[in-house]
Amino acid sequence: MMQPGLYHLLFISAALFFIGIYGFFTRRNLITMLMSIELILNSVNLNFIAFNKYLWPHKMDGLFFTVFIIAIAAAEAAVAIAIIINLYRSHNSIDVENAEELKY
Amino acid sequence: MNDLWILMKSELVITLIIFILLFIKLSRGMKNESLLALTQILLLANFIIGFFFNKQGSLFGDMFYTTPLIVLQKNILNLGVYLISLLCSGWLKKTPHLPEFFMLMLSALLGMFFMISSGNLLMFYLSLELASIPVAAMANFDLEKKRSSEGAMKMILSSAFSSGILLFGISLIYGATGTISFAQLSSQLDGSPLQILAFVFLFAAFAFKLSVVPFHLWTADVYEGSPIAATSFLSVISKGAIAFVFISALYRVFQPLQETWYIMLVILAIATMVIGNLFALRQQNIKRFLAFSSIAQVGFILVAISSNDSAGISSVVYFILIYVFSNLAAFGVASVITDQTGKENIDDYKGLYKTNPFLTWILTLALFSLAGIPPTAGFFGKLFLISAGAAKANYGFIIVVVLNLVISLYYYLRIVRAMFMDKNEQPVEKIKVTAAGKFALILCAAGIVLVGLLSWIYDYIVMINK
Numbered sequence: 103m104m105q106p107g108l109y110h111l112l113f114i115s116a117a118l119f120f121i122g123i124y125g126f127f128t129r130r131n132l133i134t135m136l137m138s139i140e141l142i143l144n145s146v147n148l149n150f151i152a153f154n155k156y157l158w159p160h161k162m163d164g165l166f167f168t169v170f171i172i173a174i175a176a177a178e179a180a181v182a183i184a185i186i187i188n189l190y191r192s193h194n195s196i197d198v199e200n201a202e203e204l205k206y
Numbered sequence: 207m208n209d210l211w212i213l214m215k216s217e218l219v220i221t222l223i224i225f226i227l228l229f230i231k232l233s234r235g236m237k238n239e240s241l242l243a244l245t246q247i248l249l250l251a252n253f254i255i256g257f258f259f260n261k262q263g264s265l266f267g268d269m270f271y272t273t274p275l276i277v278l279q280k281n282i283l284n285l286g287v288y289l290i291s292l293l294c295s296g297w298l299k300k301t302p303h304l305p306e307f308f309m310l311m312l313s314a315l316l317g318m319f320f321m322i323s324s325g326n327l328l329m330f331y332l333s334l335e336l337a338s339i340p341v342a343a344m345a346n347f348d349l350e351k352k353r354s355s356e357g358a359m360k361m362i363l364s365s366a367f368s369s370g371i372l373l374f375g376i377s378l379i380y381g382a383t384g385t386i387s388f389a390q391l392s393s394q395l396d397g398s399p400l401q402i403l404a405f406v407f408l409f410a411a412f413a414f415k416l417s418v419v420p421f422h423l424w425t426a427d428v429y430e431g432s433p434i435a436a437t438s439f440l441s442v443i444s445k446g447a448i449a450f451v452f453i454s455a456l457y458r459v460f461q462p463l464q465e466t467w468y469i470m471l472v473i474l475a476i477a478t479m480v481i482g483n484l485f486a487l488r489q490q491n492i493k494r495f496l497a498f499s500s501i502a503q504v505g506f507i508l509v510a511i512s513s514n515d516s517a518g519i520s521s522v523v524y525f526i527l528i529y530v531f532s533n534l535a536a537f538g539v540a541s542v543i544t545d546q547t548g549k550e551n552i553d554d555y556k557g558l559y560k561t562n563p564f565l566t567w568i569l570t571l572a573l574f575s576l577a578g579i580p581p582t583a584g585f586f587g588k589l590f591l592i593s594a595g596a597a598k599a600n601y602g603f604i605i606v607v608v609l610n611l612v613i614s615l616y617y618y619l620r621i622v623r624a625m626f627m628d629k630n631e632q633p634v635e636k637i638k639v640t641a642a643g644k645f646a647l648i649l650c651a652a653g654i655v656l657v658g659l660l661s662w663i664y665d666y667i668v669m670i671n672k
Contacts, residue, residue: 119374126367135363142370149377158384164377167328167386171373174335178369181339182362185346189355201356204427 111152118145132186132196136179143175212261213272216280217323219255220316223248224309231305238299242291245308246642249288256281268389269326274670279450279523280319286443286530287315292646293538294435296545301433307347310340311439318447322454327376327386330451334372337447338365338415341440345432357431364424368414375407388459395462405463409470412455415448418508419478422501426485429497434544437493438537441500446526449504453511453522464514471512472603479505479610486617491550492540495617496533499576502614503529506588509595509607517597520667521590527663528575528587531653535572538647539565546637552621557630562637566625568647575654577618578611583658590664 118141125138147168154164186196193200211218226248230236236244256277264271291298291308298304317336324330342365346358380386382401383394395401410421417425429437456467482502489495510521542565544550559566575584588611596604639647657663 122370132359132363136366139363139366139370142367143373146370146373146377149374150380153377153381157381161384163328163386164380167331167376167380170328170332174332178335178339178362178366181343182366185342185355185358185362188346188349189359192350192352192355198359201359203353204356204360204430 108152108156111148111156115145115148115152118142118148130198132189132198135198136182136186140175140179143171147171209261209263210265212259213263213265214270215259216252216256216277216284217316217319219252220312220319223252224312224316227305227309227312231309235305238301238304241304242295242298246288246291246295249284249291253281253284253288256284264325268387269329270320270323271325272323275519275523275667276322278667278670279322279446279526282523282527282530283315283318283443283447286446286534287311287439289530289534289538289646289650290435290438290443292642292649293534294438294541295640295642297433297435297541300545301347303347307344307435310344311435314338314340314344314439315443318444321451322447324451325388327379327388327391330455331369331373331376334415335369337444338369341365341436341444344436344439345428347436348433351431353431354433355431357428360424360431361428364414368411368421371407371414372411375404375411378404378407388455392459392461395460397463397466402463402466405460405466406470408455409467412448412452413474416445416452416504417501418474418504419481419501420474422478422481425501426494426497430491430494434493434537434541437496438534438541441496441537442530442533445500445504446530449507449511449522449526453519456511457514457519468512468514468598471508472600475505475508475512476603476606477505478502478508479607483610483613483617486614490552492552492555492621493550495552495621496536496540499614499618500533502610503576505610506591506607509603510591513594513597515594515597516668516671517590517594520664520671521587521594523667523671524657524664525587525591528583528654528657531650531657532572532575532582532584535568535647535650535654536576538643538650539569539572542637542639542643543634547634549634552624554634555621556624556628557633558625561633561635564644565637565639565647568651569625570622571651571654573618573622577615579615581658582654583656584654586658586664 122138122141126135129135150164150168190196260277262273301307314337317333320333321330321337324333342358342362345361346355348354378400382404383391385391385394414421479502482498482505486495486498489498507522510518575582578584578588592607
């Protein structure tokens, strides 16, 4: 069986990154936008792990970075979901199209 | 071991204040007035302690370092937070969750301190998140207001997105060089295409946080929606901290790529000033107006950063000091008026001079300083910024900058005219300013005048920058 190389992993992570960006720009539901951001962060994790394993196996910085990204992503999601719940209470919807008071 | 206590002094004092507030909240709680007074005293003590026991050095294998210049930058931010706690006392007294608000604000400040001192991309990322997540929660502090939650939603989504972009850039840098420490990075960068791509990602993330023009769209909405204490924190303290980090990242770490970033800075500076000015012309809401004026000010900061020499650093630090005083004075007056009458539109400021001469004079002084009119410090700030930028002898660029300065005069003076000359049937009634607010406004006014006139301040910044 073929071992996956660095380029395979980089291809997957770049694809995930741009799927995340596409989702962030096109989706109108706040929870889905948050999920797109998680995709971006996970593509970064994959990047770090791949670089660490294939290019710099003796420098563990990449692995440590991944651990911290996972923790911070959880913190960010907690605050974001709290804000979204509050938005739902005032607007009765989590569609960004309905939050349109502030413009120009 | 002793070094740890002295080098991390500012961070430790802030942490101590956060814990004091936490214990007060957990035990039996205090009345808002007395808690606010206590916090103001603690913040003043924090500002004064900032001047003593300073040392140069690094900790944790170069993850954290400090120099006299960094200590000065932290002191400027401390001063700004102290002024905010005084200026917004009217709103702060009424909010039902005062200790939480200060805990969030101080955690963000702690993040900024670590960010300024960081010597490693991991440390930088962690502190950047610590500096931006609590601010989103602060923006949502008017829980019942629709606008507040909308602004906070825009803030958290755009800051999460920009940190995703920043992280992708960092991961590519790690792949290209194998290191994330600033000291090793600067010797490893050689301008290969992968490194340039990674740098563009990083630059975009910085531009997001600094609200440089193609990435500025969240700024005005967040400023308008948030309570005014959070707005002034965002526009002064967080702008200042990011500008300090941006300049040290470009000069210390990305020096080998300087031909790339010089062009990027010139284009973005022109775009930022032009768009910021044009949008500020048509604003009716004072907070939104100040948001676009602060975007235009960031453009002028970028001009100085593009110079790539030590005059760039010292003029930016000096300008931020002036910017703290002048922008906080403007936000302070707006906060007093909004707090007592609920009016936020520029039309409501017509005829303000008849009823509130004190507030009018302070706001006039602040706007003159933001516009850069000679007797005020803002003039000297702009002068040093632009002369630092002119060191590259790119005179076409400097002419565009100066033209933008002239455009900005129009919209600043429009408010001054409304206050002094326009007639209004129902002007804002006489407003009673609290003693703390009055003291802070006078402090700001004194700062606006004196920082420009006392020449040793700029000399001191230049000296410790050596």
